[in-house]
Amino acid sequence: MKRNFLAIAVGALLIFIVCLLLFVFQVRKSEVVVVTTFGKPTRDVSEPGPHLRWPWPIENVHRFDQRVQNFEDRFAEGLTADSFNLLTSIYVGWQITDPKAFYPTFAGSSEPIAEAEKALDRMLGNVKQGVIGKHPLGDFLAPVGEGNKFADIEKEILGIIQAQVQANNYGLKIQFLGIKKLGLPETVTQQVFDRMQSERKVLADKSQAEGEADAQKIRSEADTKAAQLLANADGEATQIRGKGEAEAAKSLNVFQQNPELAYFIFRLAALEGSLKDRSTLIFDQRTPPFDLFQGISTNAFK
Amino acid sequence: MERNLQKNGLVNLLMLLGAGIAAFAVARYSNSLAGTVSVLFLGLGIFVAVVSWFQMRLEDSERLEKLELDELARTHGESALFETKDAEVLPARRSREQFERFFLPVFTVLLCLVEAGGAYFLWQWLSATTTEVEIKQPMPGMFLFFLLALVLFLLGRFSATFARLEDQRLLRPGASYLLLNAILCAVVGGGIIGVQAGFPKSDFYVAHALALLLALISIETLVALVLEIYRPRVKGKIERPIYESRLVGLLGQPEGLITTAAQAIDYQFGFKVSETWFYRFFERAILWLLPLQLFLLLLSTTLVIIEPGEKALLERFGRPVEGRVVLGPGAHFKLPWPIDKIYRSRTEQIQSFEVGLAPGAEGEEKRVVLWAKAHSKEENFLIANREPKSSESADDAAGKRTPPVSLLTGSIPIQYQITNLENWAYINEDSPSLLQDLATREIARYLAGADLNTLLTKGRLEASETLVARIQAAVNEHQMGAKIISAGLEDLHPPVKVAPDYEKVVGALQAKRAKILAAMAYQISTNALSGAQAFSIVNRAHAERTAREVGALAQAALFTNQIPAFQAAPSVYAQRAYLQTFARATANARKYVLLTTNTEDVITFDLQETIAQDLLKLKVPAVQNK
Numbered sequence: 001m002k003r004n005f006l007a008i009a010v011g012a013l014l015i016f017i018v019c020l021l022l023f024v025f026q027v028r029k030s031e032v033v034v035v036t037t038f039g040k041p042t043r044d045v046s047e048p049g050p051h052l053r054w055p056w057p058i059e060n061v062h063r064f065d066q067r068v069q070n071f072e073d074r075f076a077e078g079l080t081a082d083s084f085n086l087l088t089s090i091y092v093g094w095q096i097t098d099p100k101a102f103y104p105t106f107a108g109s110s111e112p113i114a115e116a117e118k119a120l121d122r123m124l125g126n127v128k129q130g131v132i133g134k135h136p137l138g139d140f141l142a143p144v145g146e147g148n149k150f151a152d153i154e155k156e157i158l159g160i161i162q163a164q165v166q167a168n169n170y171g172l173k174i175q176f177l178g179i180k181k182l183g184l185p186e187t188v189t190q191q192v193f194d195r196m197q198s199e200r201k202v203l204a205d206k207s208q209a210e211g212e213a214d215a216q217k218i219r220s221e222a223d224t225k226a227a228q229l230l231a232n233a234d235g236e237a238t239q240i241r242g243k244g245e246a247e248a249a250k251s252l253n254v255f256q257q258n259p260e261l262a263y264f265i266f267r268l269a270a271l272e273g274s275l276k277d278r279s280t281l282i283f284d285q286r287t288p289p290f291d292l293f294q295g296i297s298t299n300a301f302k
Numbered sequence: 303m304e305r306n307l308q309k310n311g312l313v314n315l316l317m318l319l320g321a322g323i324a325a326f327a328v329a330r331y332s333n334s335l336a337g338t339v340s341v342l343f344l345g346l347g348i349f350v351a352v353v354s355w356f357q358m359r360l361e362d363s364e365r366l367e368k369l370e371l372d373e374l375a376r377t378h379g380e381s382a383l384f385e386t387k388d389a390e391v392l393p394a395r396r397s398r399e400q401f402e403r404f405f406l407p408v409f410t411v412l413l414c415l416v417e418a419g420g421a422y423f424l425w426q427w428l429s430a431t432t433t434e435v436e437i438k439q440p441m442p443g444m445f446l447f448f449l450l451a452l453v454l455f456l457l458g459r460f461s462a463t464f465a466r467l468e469d470q471r472l473l474r475p476g477a478s479y480l481l482l483n484a485i486l487c488a489v490v491g492g493g494i495i496g497v498q499a500g501f502p503k504s505d506f507y508v509a510h511a512l513a514l515l516l517a518l519i520s521i522e523t524l525v526a527l528v529l530e531i532y533r534p535r536v537k538g539k540i541e542r543p544i545y546e547s548r549l550v551g552l553l554g555q556p557e558g559l560i561t562t563a564a565q566a567i568d569y570q571f572g573f574k575v576s577e578t579w580f581y582r583f584f585e586r587a588i589l590w591l592l593p594l595q596l597f598l599l600l601l602s603t604t605l606v607i608i609e610p611g612e613k614a615l616l617e618r619f620g621r622p623v624e625g626r627v628v629l630g631p632g633a634h635f636k637l638p639w640p641i642d643k644i645y646r647s648r649t650e651q652i653q654s655f656e657v658g659l660a661p662g663a664e665g666e667e668k669r670v671v672l673w674a675k676a677h678s679k680e681e682n683f684l685i686a687n688r689e690p691k692s693s694e695s696a697d698d699a700a701g702k703r704t705p706p707v708s709l710l711t712g713s714i715p716i717q718y719q720i721t722n723l724e725n726w727a728y729i730n731e732d733s734p735s736l737l738q739d740l741a742t743r744e745i746a747r748y749l750a751g752a753d754l755n756t757l758l759t760k761g762r763l764e765a766s767e768t769l770v771a772r773i774q775a776a777v778n779e780h781q782m783g784a785k786i787i788s789a790g791l792e793d794l795h796p797p798v799k800v801a802p803d804y805e806k807v808v809g810a811l812q813a814k815r816a817k818i819l820a821a822m823a824y825q826i827s828t829n830a831l832s833g834a835q836a837f838s839i840v841n842r843a844h845a846e847r848t849a850r851e852v853g854a855l856a857q858a859a860l861f862t863n864q865i866p867a868f869q870a871a872p873s874v875y876a877q878r879a880y881l882q883t884f885a886r887a888t889a890n891a892r893k894y895v896l897l898t899t900n901t902e903d904v905i906t907f908d909l910q911e912t913i914a915q916d917l918l919k920l921k922v923p924a925v926q927n928k
Contacts, residue, residue: 027621049620067730093736140750183684189682197800201803208810210814215820222827225832230835230839240844248854250854251857255861258865261861261865261868275888278892288880
């Protein structure tokens with residue numbers, strides 16, 4: 001009896017659970033649910049918690065994420081107003097706002113969110129290239145406040161996309177949009193590399209030339225200054241010598257007492273001075289003291 | 303009893319058919335790969351049940367025919383009419399024999415082909431399917447599979463027990479398939495639980511395991527077919543149906559395996575382990591222990607421990623629980639799964655991503671990072687060109703216009719922390735991806751207006767701070783609940799192709815500096831030397847002046863003293879002075895004295911040196927006597 005009661009209890013519990021699962025569905029805070037009755041959307045539920053339903057196949061529950069979805073379009077090439085090739089990629093934040101309109105539009109796919117993003121991608125590609133084509137490259141590449149219209153371009157694309165989505169009644173809203181990446185095609189990138197290399201070469205050559213010029217200036221200045229110093233020194237030396245000469249001249253009157261002796265002494269001093277360095281002298285026998293040789297026969301000494 | 307057997311076989315068949323349809327519907331409803339694969343096992347069970355049920359009918363007809371023949375034989379006695387051969391008077395038996403001889407082998411071959419083909423095509427199909435198939439309606443799907451498992455198990459157990467007790471071999475194949483499918487439905491339900499529990503590939507792996515099991519069954523069927531050819535046939539012996547799989551029987555009734563294992567343990571230990579009280583208790587209680595374990599498992603889900611550095615969102619039937627939306631680190635009680643569910647996140651952990659790194663380029667981190675050497679596959683950022691227009695004019699003249707931009711390469715690591723888990727989880731579907739998009743956008747926007755040289759030199763730190771502020775502003779605008787900690791620009795550099803030219807500029811700057819320094823060294827040297835030389839010149843002049851002045855004074859003084867001596871003996875004084883001076887002055891001079899009286903003799907005072915030849919030819923003027 002006890003065993004039967006237990007079996008019945010377990011069976012009843014299982015039946016209760018199955019009924020609960022068949023008649024109740026739960027909605028998470030992040031979800032929105034579209035309930036279809038025999039395939040026709042009859043109500044949408046966005047309030048989180050448990051909700052009642054008729055079991056399958058009468059009613060079917062289709063869940064969608066009601067949070068902001070984020071997707072990025074292709075990194076695609078276009079032309080700016082001044083005919084520069086520019087690659088751009090845009091990210092878009094969108095949200096399901098009307099599940100009953102969203103579900104039939106994209107219900108044909110097993111992945112409605114992916115299908116919606118595909119539709120948005122096609123729409124976005126067209127609008128993006130159209131808006132970029134209206135702006136010169138400088139609108140994208142300039143300091144903020146100095147002609148950069150990055151945010152204005154994003155707003156322009158967002159406005160057009162929002163209007164198109166609303167007109168098509170997709171049941172979703174584009175919440176935000178931004179230019180994620182900017183790039184250049186491969187061939188243009190190579191040209192930019194070449195130009196950057198040229199710019200670097202200019203700077204390198206400029207530095208080298210400036211170095212040589214500066215060095216030359218410094219050397220020249222140094223030489224000039226040295227020459228000036230030496231010239232000044234020579235001048236000063238001459239003046240000093242002149243002063244010495246003037247002082248020395250004061251004692252000349254002493255020699256005037258006996259000019260004959262003075263000349264003789266000066267000649268002796270000059271003679272002595274001139275023979276200071278190595279000299280070779282050739283004398284004959286008339287020069288004193290060699291005049292002693294005069295009249296002396298060499299044989300007489302033999 | 304035979305009628306009951308047939309009825310039971312028919313019930314098995316109908317049950318398998320119903321379960322097959324139900325499993326197919328539930329598998330489609332829940333989008334379960336494993337559920338779809340399990341339908342094939344149910345289909346095989348249906349085929350086997352149909353054949354075994356037909357075979358039961360043939361054997362039943364044969365039995366009735368034999369009874370009738372025996373009754374006739376008893377009524378009419380021995381008669382020539384009943385002495386004919388069996389084949390002529392026992393058509394039911396003949397039909398049964400023909401069925402077993404021809405139909406069953408052909409059916410088994412077909413069964414083997416279906417199993418092998420099914421395994422092959424299922425494997426192919428699963429390989430082409432994404433690994434993370436989204437399970438729809440997981441809860442109803444899971445419970446419906448468990449319900450199917452329960453119903454199949456109850457009927458399968460009944461049929462298997464009935465077949466064993468009554469020794470009805472033809473009831474066994476259908477019963478085995480019922481039990482196997484009961485287990486498979488439970489496994490499929492388990493796979494869906496795994497997906498719900500955060501293992502998104504569990505359903506995919508269960509589907510693969512089932513496909514492998516099907517391949518094993520097909521191999522077993524093939525082996526059975528080959529062995530059937532060589533099997534010795536003993537007349538009158540009841541044979542096992544050729545299409546009955548031992549593997550299916552073993553998997554469907556694992557207690558047979560347990561019994562075998564128990565016997566092996568008995569043999570190993572040397573006594574009857576299987577007869578101990580514990581083993582018997584375990585054998586009796588296993589049916590209750592399993593649900594009890596499940597209950598305990600469910601009970602254990604009421605206690606949640608949030609690890610340090612973690613936070614979790616608590617939802618009841620999908621709705622955040624008021625007042626307990628975010629659970630911090632520690633122990634928390636909650637209602638059992640699936641009523642209350644928690645979603646954990648590592649909020650305190652500093653998370654990071656890199657902007658500018660090409661997808662799949664995360665490689666080994668290098669210790670030395672050089673501009674001119676590619677260290678990872680990085681993307682180029684556009685930056686407005688502010689360099690002097692060096693080559694643009696030439697390009698313009700040639701009709702090729704280069705955009706007024708420069709390129710920068712590098713990966714920028716962004717570090718962040720989740721500060722508001724509720725916003726992070728509930729506002730955006732993929733917050734990490736959105737954060738990456740916002741950061742990339744702010745970086746692209748900032749670089750588009752930045753100055754390349756400033757950014758690469760003194761502006762790096764300021765740029766990093768500006769970027770953090772801008773990304774944080776974007777994050778706040780989107781109410782993401784995250785804090786940007788840093789944006790590292792340390793790896794930002796000119797593209798690898800251009801980097802060597804940047805290094806050359808640095809080299810040229812160094813060379814310029816070296817030249818200037820060399821000139822400055824020359825300047826210093828020249829200035830110092832010339833200063834010294836000038837000083838020396840002036841000093842020398844001073845010395846000369848002094849010498850001149852002092853010398854003049856001394857000479858004057860000497861002269862004053864010489865006058866009296868000269869006046870006293872003018873000729874002697876003069877001659878003495880001359881000769882003293884001559885001797886002193888010519889002391890170091892080389893002297894030649896030419897004597898005219900004896901021209902053949904030349905007196906040379908220094909005999910070590912030879913006289914110059916030209917001196918010998920010198921003609922001395924004739925002596926003139928005054």
